[in-house]
Amino acid sequence: MSSALTDLFPHPIVQAPMAGGVSVPHLALAVSEAGGLGFLAAGYKTADGMYQEIKQLRGLTNKPFGVNLFMPQPDTADSAAVDVYAHQLAGEAAWYEAELGDPDSGRDDGYDAKLAVLLDNPVPVVSFHFGVPGHEVLESLRRVGTLTLVTATTPEEAVAVQQAGADAVIAQGVEAxxxxxxxxxIAENDGAGLGLLSLVAQVRECVSLPIVAAGGIMRGSQIAAALDAGAQAAQLGTAFLITPESGANALHKRALTDPLFVRTQLTRAFSGRPARGLVNRFMREHGPYAPSAYPEIHHLTAPLRKAAAKAQDAQGMALWAGQGHRMARELPAAELVEVLVAELAAIRTALSAHGGGAG
Known part of the structure; x- marks a missing residue:
């Protein structure tokens, strides 16, 4: 199934926008030049910081690329619970000789300013995380020639994405x-997410939008499975995090395949919102007590995470990783795209030989 989105790039591979300095212009450049869709992550950046990265990438390639925005969050945090958690983190602050951050440092991630930049300086694709933008926002981007994607973690969320008028939906499985x-x-939903293939199949039955499958994908065979389930493309994050072009901390990259880190888990320990990362000391000690409070907890722990990285202490860092992290391959990003495409082609050839098919 062709779509305006997948017609932009030859291979059904999207590099996930990873905030926090991972999805730098040279990573997006390598993926887009190799025939996938590279992405910049505007999360936690200023509007000008985002613009400078867009300008840099445009100076390096004329290939399509995307920019990801975080949706503003409602003010639902329990300030007393945040204060209690801050008290629990006092020992971490003392250990790293760092001050805790201000939990009230901002809720909207500069959303309006970033949107204004993207309307004045349109990019080929914009995606949204943590909610659905209003119909008028999606229409304004469409008028300037930008295709829009919105993440959904349930079929119901996917329906909301279609109703809002987005061009495609990113179906994010719990493996991501x-x-x-x-x-x-909603705290009661922690850990109750759908696996990727089940999610894609269910989303395919309730929306007509093109689907980008995301969550735990590390091999061409998994891309083939996602396409066979009803997706038009696959979004990979952890697979690209370990590449030399990625801006991830070297400790983070090494941890992906370090036998010391045997599993991942969803946690609120670092940000107050469910996120999957390698289980380390900080997650074990603080995860059970972290409240539902994003972005307050993100702001609160930011100096601790920075200090841990400076101290070369992976046990205090947010080591975000999908469930397939042990399958990470230390290849240049362009070469990784080529390998994934070759693996996908091999699976399709094998299936065709046996009377089946993917995609």
Missing amino acids: GGHQGTHRD
């Missing part, structure tokens, strides 16, 4: 590394 893109953060 980093933050779950749930539209509403």
Whole structure:
């Protein structure tokens, strides 16, 4: 099934926008030049910081690329619970000789300013995480020639994405590394997410939008399975996090395949919102007590995470990773795209030989 989105790039591979300095212009450049869709992550950046990265990438390639925005979050946090958690983190602050951050440092991630930049300086694709933008926002982007994608973690969320008027939906399975893109953060739903293939199949039955499958994908065979389930493309994050072009901390990259880190888990420990990462000391000690409070907890722990990285202490860092992290391959990003495409082609050839098919 062709779509305006997948017609932009030859291979059904999207590099996930990973905030926090991972999805830098040279990573997006390598993926887009190799025939996938590279992405910049505007999350936690200023509007000008986002614009400078767009300008840099445009100076390096004329290939399509995308920019990801975080939706503003409702003010639902329990300030008393945040204060209690801050008290629990006092020992971490003392250990790292760092001050805790201000939990009230901002809720909207500069959303309006970033949107204004993207309307004045249109990019080929914009995606949204943590909710659905209004119909008027999606229409304004369409008028300037930008295709829009919105993350959904349930079939119901996918229906809301279609009703809002987005061009495609990113179906994010519970296997995905980093933050779950749930539209509403409900603590009772922690850990109850759908696996990717089940989610894609269910979303395919309730919306007509093109689907980008995301969550735990590390091999061409998994891309083939996602396409066979009804997706038009696959979004990979952890697979690209380990590449030399990625801006991830070297400790983070090494941890993906380090036998010391045997599993991942969804946690609120670092940000107050469910996010999947490698289980380390900080997650074990603080995860059970972290309240539902995003972005307050993100702001609160930011100096601790920075200090841990400076101290070369992976046990205090947010080591975001999907469930397939042990399958990470230390290849240049362009070469990884080529390998994934070859694996996908091999699976399709094998299936065709046996009377089946994918995609």
